[in-house]
């Protein structure tokens with residue numbers, strides 16, 4: 489077997505099918521065969537999921553999780569076995585599972601896009617039509633998801649003090665972030681694995697961001713390759729890079745320099761994920777769908793007690809610390825923002841080490857559960873910065889649970905430059921594609937103009953701290969950690985196949 493050289497020209501499906509075990513494992517991706525035998529033990533997602541496709545075409549399973557250039561980048565050239573004559577490949581009779589049949593039915597009966605009046609509507613539709621694994625990955629938060637729910641409910645603890653009789657005939661909702669002018673003070677934040685929700689992945693968000701002149705933050709763990717997302721940019725459209733720092737700093741340096749050379753206008757270093765949080769919805773659905781050893785009991789070296797997220801994030805460096813920031817400042821001219829700062833002491837430290845900004849964020853409630861919401865930290869931080877005359881020293885962003893323009897306005901009143909929005913655009917994309925993203929962004933713009941008028945502000949500079957009452961922000965009355973959203977779908981006593 490080992491001596492067998494693939495014949496000249498195209499391999500046949502039969503040639504590949506012979507290599508269908510852990511002793512000799514070939515897979516087909518995008519019409520080419522690869523010998524992944526030696527790679528099996530190193531695969532972050534575990535050997536099982538690859539062996540499920542040993543000797544077969546693995547393209548469909550491969551695409552949502554891996555950028556297209558993954559094999560070129562990480563599989564040694566001598567394992568690239570060349571093109572396969574796909575006519576000779578036995579395509580799996582994709583016997584549609586009863587679940588998939590039901591899902592297709594739901595897609596046929598899904599509400600029209602016009603039925604979505606706010607960002608939460610997209611979430612309801614997405615849950616109804618998305619694949620369970622994709623929904624689980626996007627919607628999950630860590631542990632009891634208390635922080636994930638607090639992120640949005642925190643905004644309801646802030647009340648407006650609207651001004652009246654202000655001339656608001658003309659309202660300008662535009663702003664600048666890191667020197668870039670944008671139509672409305674939000675950006676599309678970095679969320680991994682865009683192709684779980686839509687076959688084209690993150691480039692759909694790029695197109696939506698272009699249409700509405702908002703900034704897109706490109707995730708390190710995107711399904712699309714970094715260059716694909718940059719290439720999807722049009723004209724002077726602005727993109728930032730979100731960086732998970734690799735244990736191998738040479739790889740990190742290469743990524744940062746390449747991002748700068750591709751015109752990225754900001755480097756957002758994620759500092760709240762030395763290890764990815766425990767997202768149980770993701771774990772449950774992974775266990776059922778892809779058979780990956782989610783709760784690996786085989787004592788493998790790599791901890792695979794997580795769904796897709798942890799499987800693809802074993803490279804992240806938990807030793808990252810303040811002493812690394814000067815190095816980042818030395819390798820790039822891009823403004824450096826720390827994403828995932830959660831207390832005022834660290835904002836002051838970020839200013840000290842020369843960072844250009846921070847995102848007050850808890851990663852959408854996907855990391856440390858019962859960490860405070862970004863808006864609550866903002867309410868703590870800004871008075872301290874003002875006291876020290878530091879409020880204009882760096883740009884402060886928040887993200888997490890932003891679902892209404894009034895949430896954006898509250899953040900700006902308190903002193904944020906802008907806000908990041910994640911899940912709503914993922915759900916809009918997953919349910920309706922680009923039209924969904926476009927509609928979601930337009931809804932926010934319409935809400936923003938209306939609410940600026942109602943609060944008595946003609947432009948974002950008019951939004952000041954005296955326009956909000958934050959006295960209730962620190963009251964954390966947390967109901968028993970009951971997952972109201974997923975109750976129907978993730979009851980641990982119901983096996984994955986029952987329920988929805």
Ligand SMILES: Cc1cc2c(cc1C)[n+](S(=O)(=O)[O-])c1c(=O)[nH]c(=O)nc-1n2C[C@H](O)[C@H](O)[C@H](O)COP(=O)(O)O
Pocket residue numbers: 625626627639677678679680707708709730758797827849850851852853854887888889890908909910911912
């Ligand atoms: C929803 C979501 C968020 C992720 C995300 C993936 C999803 C599906 N992923 S994760 O797989 O590692 O957790 C990232 C990521 O790649 N890098 C990152 O910095 N933040 C990541 N975040 C956090 C994101 O950047 C925002 O902090 C968060 O989404 C804001 O909350 P909302 O979703 O409520 O707007």
